Amino acid sequence: MKSKIGFNVLAWSANMSDDLMPIIDRLKGIGYDGVEFFIGSPDEAAYSRIGKHVKDLGMEATTVFVVSKDESPIDPSSEVRQKGLDRIKWAVDRAHAMESKIICGPFHSAHAHFAQRAPEEDEYTRAAEVLHAAGEYAAQAGITLTPEALNRFECYLCNTMEQLLKLIKKADHPNVRAMFDTHHANIEEKKLSAAIKTIAPVLSHVHISENDRGTPGDGHVPWDDAFAALGEINYEGWLTIEAFSRNDPDFANGIGVWREYSKPWDMAEKGYTLIKTMGEKYGL
Numbered sequence: 001m002k003s004k005i006g007f008n009v010l011a012w013s014a015n016m017s018d019d020l021m022p023i024i025d026r027l028k029g030i031g032y033d034g035v036e037f038f039i040g041s042p043d044e045a046a047y048s049r050i051g052k053h054v055k056d057l058g059m060e061a062t063t064v065f066v067v068s069k070d071e072s073p074i075d076p077s078s079e080v081r082q083k084g085l086d087r088i089k090w091a092v093d094r095a096h097a098m099e100s101k102i103i104c105g106p107f108h109s110a111h112a113h114f115a116q117r118a119p120e121e122d123e124y125t126r127a128a129e130v131l132h133a134a135g136e137y138a139a140q141a142g143i144t145l146t147p148e149a150l151n152r153f154e155c156y157l158c159n160t161m162e163q164l165l166k167l168i169k170k171a172d173h174p175n176v177r178a179m180f181d182t183h184h185a186n187i188e189e190k191k192l193s194a195a196i197k198t199i200a201p202v203l204s205h206v207h208i209s210e211n212d213r214g215t216p217g218d219g220h221v222p223w224d225d226a227f228a229a230l231g232e233i234n235y236e237g238w239l240t241i242e243a244f245s246r247n248d249p250d251f252a253n254g255i256g257v258w259r260e261y262s263k264p265w266d267m268a269e270k271g272y273t274l275i276k277t278m279g280e281k282y283g284l
Contacts, residue, residue, distance in 0.1 A: 003230075003284045004033035005275050006062055006240035008207075011264040014251035016041035021053055026265075030272050034060040036240050037098065038251075039091045051098030062102040062205070062238055065091045072110035073130035074123040074157060081130055088134040088145075096141040102238065103138070104146040104179045104205045108167060109157040111150075112255075119157045127157065128170035135173030146179040146205040151187040153256075159188045161199040168202045178202045181242065183209035186221050193229035200233040207242040208275060214261030216241055217274040224278070231282030239275050239284070243267040 007027050009020055016037060024035050035054055039047075054061045067073065071083040088107055095103050108127045131147065138145050147167065149158040158164045161180065168178050178199050182192065189195040196203070210219040217223065230239075245264055246252040261267075278284070 001276070001279045001284055002236045003239050003279060004060070004237075005031070005272060005279075006034040006036050006238050007032050007268050007271070008036035008064065008240055008242040010038055010064070010251065011243050011245050011247065011267055013248045014038045014040060015248070016043055016046040016050060018046070018049065020050060024050075024054060024057065024059070027268060028057045028059055030269055031276075032059065032272065034062055034238065034240070036062045036064055036242070037100075039063050039065040039094045039103070044094065044097070047094045047097040051100070055099060061098040061100040062104065062240060063091070063095045063098065063100045064242075065103050065105045065107050066111040067107045067109075069110040069113040072113065073107070073127045074109045075126070081126060085130050085133055088130070089137050092134070092138050092141055092143055095143055101142060102144055102146060102205050104148055104207070106148045106150050106155055106158070108147045109155065112154050114156050119163075123157060124167055124170055127167060128172070131167070131171040131176045132173045135171065135176040139173075139175040143175065144204050145176045147176070148179045148181055149184060149188070151184045159184075161185070161189065161195040165199055165202065177204035179205035179207065181207040181209055182221050182226055183207070183211065183213060183242070186211045192222060192226040196226065196229040197233060203233070203235060204237050206230065206235070206237060206239050208239050208271065209242045212261050213244045213257070215243065215267045216271040218262065218270070223274065227278040227282045227284065231284055235284060239279065241267065241271040241275070243271065
């Protein structure tokens, strides 16, 4: 396959610690090319340590990141926006320590924080300015920032690929591109294929995620539609599974995961088979 297959360890933990190493080892055994990690742990030394372990196995790291309401890039306060930019720069430093070349996530605005109204043009402008400055910083480390559109229950700024494309164009930086997540698109888009073609000019990262956040292939996401479109646009980036559990209660509570969907290793093993099969079918 031209594309690489990854798995996000948030299925086990949002913490960056040596406890992840046996999980990384087993993912390598399944056949994964890379592992995705959540940037948030204050233990800065752990990022280098885990990143080295990943590299020693012949794998690569990618990263995911969010910002809080006190550091939102769309806030009217320049002080809050500066905190947001500083936080993204901190994430870039942590990703660089892991030798990750991708930071994905909804860091264009605060996760699960709402204004009780539709997004305003000024908010896109503010987010774009912060993302442009963050792109300048990320470029020095050879990192691409790939902001994410989320469903309406987690975000109000960017729910669709049309909105995300608008934001990326407004940010206007080669190191600020876009990601596509099948879970969110399953809720917000009319057709996954049309959404993928919309975001294609700036697409650099993809999350493979089932409608219930469980094992990819066990739900109702139209995988043929998604993978056929990715093949049609000649996508060659990561295909990374993002599936959740309640293994890390604090993280689970923060994203509204109130039950178990699938066993993490079922997600990893069966999900890998799905991506491999679909990837080969559609020339990815």
